[in-house]
Amino acid sequence: MAKAMLRLFGRPTSSNTQKVLWTLAELSSRTSFELVLASARLGPDSDLLCEGTGAKPYGVVDSDEYVELCPTRLVPCLVDGSLSVWESHSIVRYLAQKYGPDLHLGSIEGMAQCSPWMDWLLFQNFHECNHDFIDQIARTPPPERKLELMARSYEGYVKRLQKVEEQVARTGAFITGSSFSIADIVIGAEISRFSCGMHRWAMGPQELPSLVELPHLCKYFRRLQERKAFHEGCLQHERQHQKLEPLATGEMQELLPK
């Protein structure tokens, strides 16, 4: 059967876009896609925020055509034939349902196991810590970073990730149990950002906070790295975004720097 040809508006530096890129990598035998670089905040001229540097963003999101596809003018947005889907978790659910129901455990009941964790992530407002964390660590010149914002974001992540630590301690494998699912994609993308940001922070000049022990989350992060699609769709983009060297073949990233 011919592969479905999709169009994804987004940027690989966006953790919400990475959730979709990772899902598409999981589905690569069934779908192909074209990535259309789009953003109001970042662009080709600079890896820092355009609003701070005057650099040109990718754009696209400010066009009349884009608002027809995505009323919020944010990224990501997926176009599949005449249908456009926006909000990363909705896109991930759609792709799984249409092209790979095994990613939601193969049934409506499976979706009902995955979906609450995806809603939980949104309701916990990971965005609150993710936003300042990445803007400060990866997108602000090092001497201008605000340590108090970085420290608050770190604490925000740790507070929220304690629930994931408890859950993967219980399952001993993935978020909903023994099988990988879309719940792991959306949560894993947040953990990837957190981990890469902490490694970047460790490169200085700001001192790291004292790091908590999250032993089950460490194992879970390694388990996710056994998936090629995680590397291709998410981790390698985030490492590049955070100016971390590519991992050598078979090399594993530790959750937190030593």
Ligand SMILES: N[C@@H](CCC(=O)N[C@@H](CS)C(=O)NCC(=O)O)C(=O)O
């Ligand atoms: N809840 C939305 C949030 C979308 C969002 O905040 N996207 C960010 C990137 S992660 C964005 O579009 N930022 C502005 C830009 O790059 O123009 C989702 O999950 O898709």
